[in-house]
Amino acid sequence: MSDAANVKPLDDRCPRCGGGFHCGVNDAGPCPCTTVTLSTELQGRLREKWSSCLCVSCLVALAGGAALEIQEAQAQ
Ligand SMILES: [Zn+2]
Structure with missing residues (x-):
């Protein structure tokens, strides 16, 4: 069965990078x-x-070892 309901919306926003995504933790x-x-x-x-x-x-x-905070501007 292909159902539009199977297409998950990007209804969550990543607090780290600000990108939209869908968390499936509450999905079946x-x-x-x-x-x-x-x-x-x-x-x-x-x-x-x-x-x-x-x-x-x-x-x-x-x-992979990246920092928790994304460094937008790397001050040199
Ligand atoms: Zn992210």
């Missing part, structure tokens, strides 16, 4: 973020900093 299906493995410590830091989910690309970046 698996959320894309389940493919990203974050350490327990990192998850704790994320929960302290942001109450909402982040987009998958940010989760991947953080899992």
Whole structure:
């Protein structure tokens, strides 16, 4: 069955990068973020900093060791 209801809207906004995304944590299906493995410590830091989910690309970046805050302008 192909149903328009299966197309998830980008109804969440990533607090880190500001990009729109859809968090599937409340959906019946698996959320894309389940493919990203974050350490327990990192998850704790994320929960302290942001109450909402982040987009998958940010989760991947953080899992890869990126800083919690995106440095928009790198002062040299
Ligand atoms: Zn993001």
